[in-house]
Amino acid sequence: MERAAVRLRGVGKRFDGGVEAMRDLDLSVAPGEFVSIVGASGCGKSTLLRVIAGLVPGSEGTVEVHGEPVTGPREDVGLMFQRPALLPWKTSLENVLLPIRVRRRITHDDVREAMRLLTLFDLEGFEHGFPSQLSGGMRQRVALARLMMTGAGVRLLDEPFGAVDELTRETLNLHLLRVHERTASATVLVTHTISEAVLMSDRVIVMTSRPGTVAAEVPIPLERPRSPEMAYSQRFQELALTVRRALGPSGSEGGRPS
Numbered sequence: 268m269e270r271a272a273v274r275l276r277g278v279g280k281r282f283d284g285g286v287e288a289m290r291d292l293d294l295s296v297a298p299g300e301f302v303s304i305v306g307a308s309g310c311g312k313s314t315l316l317r318v319i320a321g322l323v324p325g326s327e328g329t330v331e332v333h334g335e336p337v338t339g340p341r342e343d344v345g346l347m348f349q350r351p352a353l354l355p356w357k358t359s360l361e362n363v364l365l366p367i368r369v370r371r372r373i374t375h376d377d378v379r380e381a382m383r384l385l386t387l388f389d390l391e392g393f394e395h396g397f398p399s400q401l402s403g404g405m406r407q408r409v410a411l412a413r414l415m416m417t418g419a420g421v422r423l424l425d426e427p428f429g430a431v432d433e434l435t436r437e438t439l440n441l442h443l444l445r446v447h448e449r450t451a452s453a454t455v456l457v458t459h460t461i462s463e464a465v466l467m468s469d470r471v472i473v474m475t476s477r478p479g480t481v482a483a484e485v486p487i488p489l490e491r492p493r494s495p496e497m498a499y500s501q502r503f504q505e506l507a508l509t510v511r512r513a514l515g516p517s518g519s520e521g522g523r524p525s
């Protein structure tokens with residue numbers, strides 16, 4: 268069997284204050300697979316990503332990336348959050364080059380690759396602009412380019428498009444889809460939007476309310492490349508409904524596995 272890019276077995280997390288965010292969570296993500304996580308607010312989705320990223324330790328269970336136990340942040344794991352966290356005193360190009368700069372000297376090839384990514388994300392002409400000169404959606408695209416620049420085999424995205432308007436979100440989704448379909452990394456996306464989860468993913472994981480564990484897994488057998496128009500098909504609507512039902516009656520309480 269192919270080695271999983273990410274594998275969690277029996278993972279739990281209890282914070283010092285006593286909050287139990289996760290319990291007995293099993294999850295495996297194959298290389299190149301796109302998995303979305305949906306669940307009620309506060310059910311532990313961000314905690315799950317932070318544990319995979321090695322930013323916080325789990326309290327129980329094992330977490331592995333590419334077959335190795337996670338003991339801290341790793342170079343082969345890229346992260347992106349809702350706020351793009353760009354350095355305001357650096358240009359778009361410099362921000363995209365940052366993950367390389369912290370590791371080694373920048374080469375001409377690195378600059379060429381960063382420029383290529385900025386073009387891919389429709390940021391041509393803004394390479395030397397500063398974050399304050401960009402719109403919110405453009406800043407997210409710079410952050411996406413930076414995530415891609417790392418070439419990480421595992422990408423973790425925590426509600427990356429939560430703070431932008433609907434149309435911008437659609438464009439950003441398309442960008443992420445295109446990049447994923449070109450350079451497939453194992454990707455875990457936390458989102459509150461069911462249609463986004465279905466459009467992007469090979470599999471949607473529905474979490475229970477806190478302490479979060481896996482309530483349901485919904486495979487998404489739609490063909491790739493995906494396009495936003497697919498969201499209007501009956502097949503898509505059925506899949507979205509399956510995810511919605513697994514979330515439980517109110518949407519604010521995750522369904523418990525029976």
Ligand SMILES: Nc1ncnc2c1ncn2[C@@H]1O[C@H](COP(=O)(O)OP(=O)(O)OP(=O)(O)O)[C@@H](O)[C@H]1O
Nearest residue numbers: 282283284286288307308309310311312313314315
């Ligand atoms: N550093 C921390 N210390 C103590 N408790 C924490 C910490 N981080 C998160 N929690 C708690 O763990 C629980 C899960 O939080 P988490 O942010 O993982 O949920 P979430 O599903 O991502 O929520 P949302 O969808 O609202 O972003 C919450 O009750 C939260 O208050």
